[in-house]
Every structure is written in C-alpha cells, then in structure tokens.
Amino acid sequence: MAEMDTSSGGGHKKGPGVKKGKKMSTRVDLTPMVDLGFLLITFFIFTTTMSKPTAFKLNLPADTKNPEEQNKLNDRSALTVMLGKDHNVFYYEGQLADGATNFKSSNFKDIRDEIMQKKAAADSSFMVIIKPNDESTYEDFVKIMDEMKISQIERYALVDITPLEDNLIRITEGEPALPMPAAPAAGKK
DSSP: OEEEOOOOOSOOOOSTTOOOOOOOOEEEOOHHHHHHHHHHHHHHHHHSOOOOOOOOOOOOOOOOSSGGGTTOOOTTSEEEEEEOSTTOEEEEESSOOGGGTTOEEEOHHHHHHHHHHHHHHSOTTOEEEEEEOTTOOHHHHHHHHHHHHHTTOOOEEEOOOOHHHHHHHHHHTTOOOOOOOOOOOTTOO
16 A cells, blocks of 8 residues: 655744754555456456367268269369469369360459359259469469359369379460370389
8 A cells, every 4th residue: 555654743834943844755555556467467368268260161071881982073063173374274074085175274254154154054062173283373272262252162172283284284375295204014003
C-alpha cells in the first residue's frame, strides 16, 4: 500500500528563527500490483482458446476386397490437367490415347468450361488429376486449385507428370523434346 511520512516537526509558523517544515515523502509499495498482474496473466492464459489447426479435408478411397480395383477410374470419370509454361494448360480425358489424339491445349479462361462439361457428363466418381510440369509456375498451380474450388470438384489429385506427357507439352509449346528413358530389357527387373 501507499504510505506517507508525517514525522515532520511543528506547525506552519512564518518568521525568522522558525524552522521550515519538512516535505512529506511518499513511498508506494508495488507488491499488490505485481500480485494483481500475475493473477490477470493467469486468468487470461486459462480462459483463452487456442487456435484450432486448419487443414484440408482428406477424402480416402473406399475399401475394396481387391486392392488393384481400389483406385481405378473409368475413362469418362477422369480428366488429366497438365500445366506448362507461360500459363498454358493441357488436358485429356481418361487414358492418353495412342498418338496422343485426345491431348488438347487450353488456357485458364476456357479450362473451367471444359471441367464443368466433363463433370456434367461423368458420374459421381469424377476426378481431376493435376500434373504440373517443371516450367509451370506456382501462380498457375494456385489458379488451377481455385478452378477446383469454383467448379466444386471434390476429388482431385496432384501427381507427377510422366516423361511422355512432359514431351507432349514441350513439343506443343515449340521446344525440343527431352530424351525418353530407356525401357527395361525383357526378363530383367
């Protein structure tokens, strides 16, 4: 608590030979203030809620007896979207056909319409497979993820691009193709 020193002598007389009165000194005891501070800190620590972590919802495939059939999609239910350089988008439906006859080029303005058309034509197991190439940008990846959200696509996957698809993108963009990896010899593992 606060305390005042009142031990000064005499009254308030004026004139020669009269001693001046001492000024009173004040001393403030801060112990209760420190106690109050710690009580407040303890109160706020116990009453605050910790921030809850936010994460993507993880959709797992349904269990099946045969593990090979667990992740299979029919050709009408899969759309593969590949990202190239200079904001180019490439896609094909189902499996990549021989001679890449179903390999198509697009841009971010038109890919939403294509996704919506494929989603309307497919069944409930529709899935988009996203494959960014080494020359695509993070901005393009964010744009395609936004398209998934806008188009309300619940099932999509981020997958590594195959060398064949990468070469198709490079050829379409006017660059030389990369050498393809050699196929393993028959009978060797």
